[in-house]
Amino acid sequence: MNSQPIARYEGVLKVTGRARYEGEIVPDGMLHAALVEAPVARGELELLDASQAEALAGFATIVTHADAQSLKPSAATALIRDKTIHFHGQPVALVAAATLADAHEVARAVQLSIAARPAVMQMDQALGTAYVPQMVGRFPATTRRGDSAKALIEAELVVRKRYVTAVNNHHPMEPHAVVCWWENGKAIVHTPTQAIFGTRAITAHAFDMPAADVRVLSRFLGGGFGCKGQLWWPWMFWAMLASRKMNRPVRLELSRAQMFTLVGRRQQTEQDIALGYVDGRLTAIEHDVVAQTSMHSEFSDSTAVYTRFLYACANVSTRHRLVRTNEPQPVPMRAPGTAPGTFALESAMDEAAEQLGLDPLELRVRSFADHDQETGRPWSSNSLRECYRFGAERFGWAKRRARSRTKVGRWTIGLGMATTLYPSIRQACRARVALSTDGSLLVQCGTQDMGSGTYTSLGQIAADALGIPMEKVTVELGDTLLPDGPFSGGSQVTASIFPAVEAATSKLRAALASIAVADATSPLSGKPLDDLQFTGEMIQSHSSNAGERLVDVLARAAPDGLDEEGESAATDHKELSTTAMGHGAIFVEIGVDAELGEIRVRRVCGTFAAGRILNPLLARSQYIGGLIGGIGMALHEQTVTDRATGAILGKSFADYLIPVHADIPEFDIAMIEEDDPHLPGGVKGIGMLGTAGIQAAIANAVYDAIGKRVRNLPIRIEDCLR
Numbered sequence: 001m002n003s004q005p006i007a008r009y010e011g012v013l014k015v016t017g018r019a020r021y022e023g024e025i026v027p028d029g030m031l032h033a034a035l036v037e038a039p040v041a042r043g044e045l046e047l048l049d050a051s052q053a054e055a056l057a058g059f060a061t062i063v064t065h066a067d068a069q070s071l072k073p074s075a076a077t078a079l080i081r082d083k084t085i086h087f088h089g090q091p092v093a094l095v096a097a098a099t100l101a102d103a104h105e106v107a108r109a110v111q112l113s114i115a116a117r118p119a120v121m122q123m124d125q126a127l128g129t130a131y132v133p134q135m136v137g138r139f140p141a142t143t144r145r146g147d148s149a150k151a152l153i154e155a156e157l158v159v160r161k162r163y164v165t166a167v168n169n170h171h172p173m174e175p176h177a178v179v180c181w182w183e184n185g186k187a188i189v190h191t192p193t194q195a196i197f198g199t200r201a202i203t204a205h206a207f208d209m210p211a212a213d214v215r216v217l218s219r220f221l222g223g224g225f226g227c228k229g230q231l232w233w234p235w236m237f238w239a240m241l242a243s244r245k246m247n248r249p250v251r252l253e254l255s256r257a258q259m260f261t262l263v264g265r266r267q268q269t270e271q272d273i274a275l276g277y278v279d280g281r282l283t284a285i286e287h288d289v290v291a292q293t294s295m296h297s298e299f300s301d302s303t304a305v306y307t308r309f310l311y312a313c314a315n316v317s318t319r320h321r322l323v324r325t326n327e328p329q330p331v332p333m334r335a336p337g338t339a340p341g342t343f344a345l346e347s348a349m350d351e352a353a354e355q356l357g358l359d360p361l362e363l364r365v366r367s368f369a370d371h372d373q374e375t376g377r378p379w380s381s382n383s384l385r386e387c388y389r390f391g392a393e394r395f396g397w398a399k400r401r402a403r404s405r406t407k408v409g410r411w412t413i414g415l416g417m418a419t420t421l422y423p424s425i426r427q428a429c430r431a432r433v434a435l436s437t438d439g440s441l442l443v444q445c446g447t448q449d450m451g452s453g454t455y456t457s458l459g460q461i462a463a464d465a466l467g468i469p470m471e472k473v474t475v476e477l478g479d480t481l482l483p484d485g486p487f488s489g490g491s492q493v494t495a496s497i498f499p500a501v502e503a504a505t506s507k508l509r510a511a512l513a514s515i516a517v518a519d520a521t522s523p524l525s526g527k528p529l530d531d532l533q534f535t536g537e538m539i540q541s542h543s544s545n546a547g548e549r550l551v552d553v554l555a556r557a558a559p560d561g562l563d564e565e566g567e568s569a570a571t572d573h574k575e576l577s578t579t580a581m582g583h584g585a586i587f588v589e590i591g592v593d594a595e596l597g598e599i600r601v602r603r604v605c606g607t608f609a610a611g612r613i614l615n616p617l618l619a620r621s622q623y624i625g626g627l628i629g630g631i632g633m634a635l636h637e638q639t640v641t642d643r644a645t646g647a648i649l650g651k652s653f654a655d656y657l658i659p660v661h662a663d664i665p666e667f668d669i670a671m672i673e674e675d676d677p678h679l680p681g682g683v684k685g686i687g688m689l690g691t692a693g694i695q696a697a698i699a700n701a702v703y704d705a706i707g708k709r710v711r712n713l714p715i716r717i718e719d720c721l722r
């Protein structure tokens with residue numbers, strides 16, 4: 001297959017406003033919902049008095065924990081069946097009314113009586129309660145190989161530092177929303193989710209009904225970043241209960257302020273790292289993480305997990321611990337694990353390089369792991385050294401010393417670099433392709449497009465396999481009536497859909513080719529199947545000029561067109577013979593205004609190696625998007641809890657800073673293609689590869705510019721003032 005820089009399939013729909021997002025669906029008779037939030041961080045709901053609310057114009061219904069008793073108990077329904085308040089802003093009721101304004105009025109009129117209790121407002125108030133969770137994602141929470149304690153004692157140099165990362169919120173431009181209704185006991189749920197089938201499964205379980213009776217639609221998403229994975233806002237179920245109660249459609253959309261409290265967050269981390277070196281070589285790593293989780297549920301990023309893999313080192317110990325606070329629940333967010341984890345590890349590597357008198361790049365090249373040292377498996381492919389070499393050359397790393405601390409106007413220049421990595425795994429997938437007699441191709445898969453290009457890649461894989469131009473391809477996704485597809489997360493979608501679409505298209509090719517060669521009237525009659533290729537909307541013989549148009553084959557033999565389904569399996573972690581990761585080297589140039597403390601990222605060079613690139617245009621956009629998220633984490637984003645009340649402070653984009661265009665530099669993105677024979681199609685994930693590494697690269701560049709080592713994210717102006 002060719003790697004083609006095809007533009008977004010849905011691009012025109014989006015820029016012309018014709019793409020309908022699920023929250024924009026307006027069924028007849030729709031009611032508007034609003035949430036009633038608890039104004040304490042911890043307590044017990046004693047009384048909920050809706051009498052004044054019910055008397056207001058437009059009031060339709062109110063749904064509380066009492067209504068949710070009809071739902072099956074599970075992790076997904078725990079919070080909405082509970083009278084206990086676990087965090088400030090936790091919804092205690094949903095009201096539905098005729099208009100959105102009515103709904104807000106009604107919500108305000110609900111009287112609450114809550115017995116408040118002492119709460120843990122922030123992690124540092126309860127560090128003594130830190131505990132080791134069962135697992136961090138699919139990895140053990142603690143690991144040990146070799147003897148890091150002994151190796152640190154014997155090391156010639158030990159770098160031992162603490163790094164801290166802030167709470168972040170995902171903030172896709174499109175907030176969470178649901179428009180739902182019931183038809184003959186079946187639920188129709190329009191909601192932007194990264195996992196239509198996951199949402200269907202959780203919903204069917206909660207309402208104790210067959211999955212087939214729940215239809216979830218998510219055809220366009222205005223971003224996800226992890227907060228729309230599975231069902232991480234159970235208040236959607238209250239909207240469904242309200243709809244069932246009133247027998248009318250109900251719409252609930254979260255406000256930007258609610259996006260700070262109700263849909264998850266990146267957890268705060270405190271990471272203690274110790275690196276030991278003998279003779280300029282890494283001999284010991286200890287990486288100890290303490291992170292925030294909520295009172296009502298548990299989540300741990302795989303923060304120290306990648307420290308087990310990235311560098312050659314015989315003695316490695318890692319540990320994750322969690323502290324429960326009365327704050328919102330963390331969930332995966334934009335490179336969960338690798339973003340905070342590489343900030344600590346790659347900052348510490350930079351500190352070590354300086355003390356060793358080595359170039360930071362040279363230290364990393366020396367520390368290259370030529371196999372997965374944690375499992376002993378070989379890499380499926382690993383071009384990290386090529387990324388270092390190629391990126392350094394493009395960026396001009398060799399001239400670093402001459403450029404460091406020079407002045408450009410008011411800016412003092414600093415240069416820094418860091419490594420990024422992300423695992424490549426796949427989920428099970430089914431896909432369907434259907435060729436019509438007019439030569440148009442329909443591609444269907446029940447995955448969803450977060451906005452990162454799944455429509456395009458789905459269509460492109462099928463179009464290429466059948467020799468059909470993209471203009472003739474229609475892609476359908478985001479509907480549980482379609483064949484089961486993967487959730488959009490973990491940078492897994494393209495790698496997961498590729499083998500399923502390939503399976504479907506190869507069946508379709510085989511069907512078309514068999515028809516043609518068996519047909520005496522076809523120019524391809526009697527040709528061997530391996531002589532045929534699909535190109536230019538034709539089946540073409542390699543060995544002769546003979547060929548036939550696909551539409552002609554269909555017209556004679558399949559007047560209704562032909563369709564085929566393909567499927568592929570998830571990565572079987574027990575059966576793996578290799579470890580698959582994408583890698584990258586990030587180089588940045590920043591400027592610091594020494595008077596004002598202001599930091600500007602001036603230039604970023606990201607060189608990435610992540611298998612075969614199907615569409616360099618989309619891949620480049622993915623990398624840039626990831627890098628921008630990383631710049632946000634490094635310099636801007638921080639969610640702050642008020643220590644007095646437990647409320648989240650400044651719940652708007654006026655206070656929660658995200659990078660704007662003026663913060664974003666030129667990006668030089670380079671991709672090193674890997675021919676990886678161990679992965680279907682040689683495809684690795686790329687989505688979150690660009691989101692890690694840059695945080696440390698920026699911190700390292702700040703140090704390079706002004707000699708100040710900042711070990712807290714986000715790096716702020718006051719950190720750079722002397």
Ligand code: MOS
Nearest residue numbers: 225226334489490
């Ligand atoms: Mo992601 S943080 O796997 O949506």
